[in-house]
Amino acid sequence: MxxxxxxxxxxxxxxxxxxxxxxxxxxxxxxxxxxxxxxxxxxxxxxxxxxxxxxxxxxxxxxxxxxxxxxxxxxxxxxxxxxxxxxxxxRPGPGALVHAQDKGVMREALSASGVPCPRWALLPGTYDDARAALEAFAGAGEWPVVVKTRRGGYDGKGVWVVGSLADAEDLLRSPALADPGLLVEEKVPFTRELAALVARSPHGQAVAYPVVETLQVDGVCREALAPARIDEEHAVEAQRAALRIAGDLGVTGVLAVELFDTPGGVLVNELAMRPHNSGHWSIDGAVTSQFENHLRAVLDLPLGSPAAKAPTLMVNVLGGAFEEMYSAYRHVMARDPGVKVHLYGKQVRPGRKVGHVNVLRAPGEALEDLYERGRHAAGYLRGDVVA
Amino acid sequence: MxxxxxxxxxxxxxxxxxxxxxxxxxxxxxxxxxxxxxxxxxxxxxxxxxxxxxxxxxxxxxxxxxxxxxxxxxxxxxxxxxxxxxxxxxRPGPGALVHAQDKGVMREALSASGVPCPRWALLPGTYDDARAALEAFAGAGEWPVVVKTRRGGYDGKGVWVVGSLADAEDLLRSPALADPGLLVEEKVPFTRELAALVARSPHGQAVAYPVVETLQVDGVCREALAPARIDEEHAVEAQRAALRIAGDLGVTGVLAVELFDTPGGVLVNELAMRPHNSGHWSIDGAVTSQFENHLRAVLDLPLGSPAAKAPTLMVNVLGGAFEEMYSAYRHVMARDPGVKVHLYGKQVRPGRKVGHVNVLRAPGEALEDLYERGRHAAGYLRGDVVA
The missing domain is CATH 3.40.50.20 (Rossmann fold)
Structure with a gap:
């Protein structure tokens, strides 16, 4: 070949x-x-x-x-x-990918595999049945609950926090109830949001990246810190869950598993079967980036080391006040020679992900200083920070 | 903009x-x-x-x-x-670039700047004068001496080690004596070959990469280790020489200065005004690669940190027995998940530079193990190493 x-x-x-x-x-x-x-x-x-x-x-x-x-x-x-x-x-094959396309199929498979998930239920496709099912689901736990479309949601779209049956009225009357269908999940009182990335090859070799903690605002990833500030035990749980999912679903390529960390353990929130925003830190921070390991995995090449070269913070650059970010390079780069800028060549629109920055933690550097560096750079590129 | x-x-x-x-x-x-x-x-x-x-x-x-x-x-x-x-x-401008194009112009400028160089002399353009000049040059030191063409040499081409006047006969009779012209230099009894890379912007900002030691075989770079195993004092001398050259010649972009390390100090051998083979380690090993800093410099953007993330060995992949290197990926990658492979999409021809590998030194790893990893990977891709 x-x-x-x-x-x-x-x-x-x-x-x-x-x-x-x-x-x-x-x-x-x-x-x-x-x-x-x-x-x-x-x-x-x-x-x-x-x-x-x-x-x-x-x-x-x-x-x-x-x-x-x-x-x-x-x-x-x-x-x-x-x-x-x-x-x-x-690669990934359609039999695996469907689990990242349809949250109902995903929940069924994960529950069958014994992977810890939030409590969940599919909502029937007609108003009366769905309303009864939602009431029963909340009654077995508590309001609010989370309602999601089975297909097509991303970055907080297709997800609603619902505080009561009355709150759910519009959703239950919407065409989405029948197609693509809705499911309901408990609203998990998490301590942190995590992401566990693995890459898996057709031969079944798999590697697990250090678990990252993510900051999500309105359902959109803002920041990812690798490694996450969590107990080793929870980190291993998250990596094991991701490896199990990759194996049981037959994933090839990168699988990103978003999880909730709770005092009782980790719970799987979402899956993506491709390189993922929570893994962008790996471009500068890991021996092998998620993008290289995705290519190696789909080509059935042996996978590269996912080890971190240094603890790394990734901060997304969202579209903001500046339409033209190149003019901000001078200040951002002069202020901090360690900032790694990644822009995507996309037109700036408010809230759109147009790039990210990575900053590597220097030996002995305080974590708050690392956050200040990353947030300043991303904020300045966006136009929120002016000095 | x-x-x-x-x-x-x-x-x-x-x-x-x-x-x-x-x-x-x-x-x-x-x-x-x-x-x-x-x-x-x-x-x-x-x-x-x-x-x-x-x-x-x-x-x-x-x-x-x-x-x-x-x-x-x-x-x-x-x-x-x-x-x-x-x-x-x-960028670099022609007034700077000529020093990387013409070794005579380079030696004159470096000597005028007070940068330590091997003893050197231009050879006159006619046989009798050149022969007399060569004899006088060697007489003031010792045979052998090094004769070089002023222009057009690279990777050991255009460089001859000459042991006697008789040895020089063909060179002195060649058309190269008149055009592009020849110069003679003492053969330096060096302890190591070094390379000092700097990037410099039109505004005059400059950054210096850690000095690397290179292994040259038949004038072709085989390996580069960053940082070099030399006294801090000599490393600083090399970086200072490179920064002075960049400033005095008005270089913009990356300047690579190849040097001889000797017990008495460093001596400048060659210049290149572009990203250089001795800086390929920086792709994986430095916060900012030489390629990124070259772009930032020619665009007059503030420069990125040249600091090493980890000590790094680069080994060139030269064309050898294998015509098709992709089939070697499986073994190389399976044996060592830390090897970073870089191939250039070039047809394999014996001795041609077709790629390189980088390996980062793990904490506590013996240097000989790092060398074994890098040389094995490059050798296996080339086809020299079979297990």
């Missing part, structure tokens, strides 16, 4: 950040983007513009590709199954 | 390795390559194929480019001066 071509469905920042890893390994990327100026399309010569919802587009795209992977969960499961049936290695 | 476009003359591995840094910073590269399948052309969408010796090609290439830089020293100085006169920011 010569140097392979990895086809990536999606032209966003996750595909973009695979390119540096591909450059080093001599692996070629081919990206299926929505638009010619997408984040990844700017940096990957072999970019095809097309609609991933069209099976014929996908079929043409995979011609000459050695393995197909995805940078988002929106590709129809049926299309991926069709390609797999036609002999294309699809 | 929006996100800038950096034009790079040359499509080799040095331009290729700028792409990951450009991806992170959101900076766009435009590469002038010799062929559409050049190393950098494979990974940079905005690649132009053309002859850098043609000024009109260069003029068309720089249209829309914010700053022009080079990944090799072969662009005619006059062309760069013409572009500069037409208003194109050329």
């Amino acid at each position: 010569g140097f392979p071509v990895v086809g990536v469905v999606g032209g966003g920042q996750l595909a973009r950040m695979m390119q540096p890893a591909a450059v080093a390994l001599g692996v070629r990327l081919r990206v299926l983007a929505d638009r010619a100026d997408d984040s990844a399309a700017q940096v990957v010569p072999d970019t095809v513009v097309g609609d991933y919802r069209d099976l014929d587009v996908l079929r043409r795209f995979v011609d000459g590709v050695d393995v197909l992977t995805v940078e988002h969960e929106h590709v129809p499961t049926g299309h991926l199954s069709a390609l797999e049936a036609e002999g294309v290695p699809v | 929006g996100f800038p476009v950096v034009g790079v003359v040359g499509g080799g591995q040095l331009a290729r390795m700028m792409q990951p840094a450009a991806v992170a910073l959101g900076v766009r590269l435009r590469v002038l390559a010799d062929r559409a399948d050049d190393s950098a052309a494979q990974v940079v969408p905005d690649t132009v194929v053309g002859d850098y010796r043609d000024l009109d090609v260069l003029r068309r290439f720089v249209d829309g480019v914010d700053v022009l830089t080079v990944e090799h020293e072969h662009v005619p100085t006059g062309h760069l001066s013409a572009l500069e006169a037409e208003g194109v920011p050329v």
Whole structure:
């Protein structure tokens, strides 16, 4: 086999950040983007513009590709199954990926595997039944509860905290109840939010990154600190849960498991089967970045060390007051020669993830100083911080 | 200013390795390559194929480019001066770059700056005068001496160790004596070969990387260890020499200074004004890679920290028995999850630099173990090591 071509469905920042890893390994990327100026399309010569919802587009795209992977969960499961049936290695495979696409399927599988989850229930597809089920679910615990769409939610979209039956009225009357369907979960009184990233290859080799703690604001990841400030025992629990899920679901590539840390242990919140925001610290902070290990995993190459070179803080750069962030580079870089800036070539829109910064903790540096550095840099790029 | 476009003359591995840094910073590269399948052309969408010796090609290439830089020293100085006169920011500028193009000009400038060099002399352009000058030069010291062409040498080409006047006969009779001209230098009895890398911006900010020790075989760099195992005093001497050269010559971008370490101090051997093989360790081992700092310097952005995250060994992968190195990945990666492989997408030819590996020293790891890891990985990729 010569140097392979990895086809990536999606032209966003996750595909973009695979390119540096591909450059080093001599692996070629081919990206299926929505638009010619997408984040990844700017940096990957072999970019095809097309609609991933069209099976014929996908079929043409995979011609000459050695393995197909995805940078988002929106590709129809049926299309991926069709390609797999036609002999294309699809990694993660559709049988695994469906668990990251459908939260109902995910909860059923995780419960069957014995992975600790919040209490949950599917809501029936008709108003009266759903209302009764919701009332019974809350009655067995307490209000508020969390209602989610089974498919299509991300970054806090498709998730509602519901304080009472009256609060749920609009949701229960919405078309989402029938399609894609809703589920209800207990609202976990967590102490921290965590993410456990693993990479797993078709041969079954897996590596686990240090568990990170994340700060989520309105359902959007703002910060990730690696390693998390938690008991070793809870960190191991989280890594074990992620490794078990990857194995039981047959995941190939990176699997990100978001968890709640509670005094009684960790509970799985969400899954993603691709490089994940909570793993961006690994570009500068780990021996092998999540993007390199994703490529190595989908190519069935032995995986690289996920060890941290140094404790690392990642802070997202969200779109804010500045439309043009390059002019902020001078100040951010002059103030702190240790800040690693990663911008995605995306148009700034309020709240949109347009980049992130990584800062590595120097020996003896106070954690609050690390946070000050990372938050200042991201805030200055965004336009919130002015000095 | 929006996100800038950096034009790079040359499509080799040095331009290729700028792409990951450009991806992170959101900076766009435009590469002038010799062929559409050049190393950098494979990974940079905005690649132009053309002859850098043609000024009109260069003029068309720089249209829309914010700053022009080079990944090799072969662009005619006059062309760069013409572009500069037409208003194109050329970094390093032709007035600096000529010192990396012409060893005679370099020696004159360094001697004028008081930078410690081996004893040297230009050889006159006619046989009788050159023979007399060579005899006088050796007579003031000892045979053997080192004869070099003023221009065009690299990787041991254009350099001869000459043991006697009789040995020099062919060289003194060669057309190179008149053009590009020859110079003679004492053969320094060094204890180690070193490289001191600095990056310098048009504003005059400069940063110095940890000094590395290099192993050269037949004039070709095989290995680089950062930091070098030398006295702190000699390391500081080497860094000071590099910073002084960068300042006195007005270098912008990365300057690599190759030096001899001797019991009496360091002596400057060669200069390169671009990212350099001796700095490849910085991709994985430094907070800011030489490629990122080269881009930041030519864009006049504040420079990033050159500090090492960990002591790092770089071993070059030279072309050898294997034509197809991808098949060796499985073994190399399985044996050592800490090896970082960098291949350049170049056709394997015996002795050609086609990649390198970096290995980071783990806390407490013996240096000999680090060397074993790096040499095994590079040797296995090359095809020399079979288990």
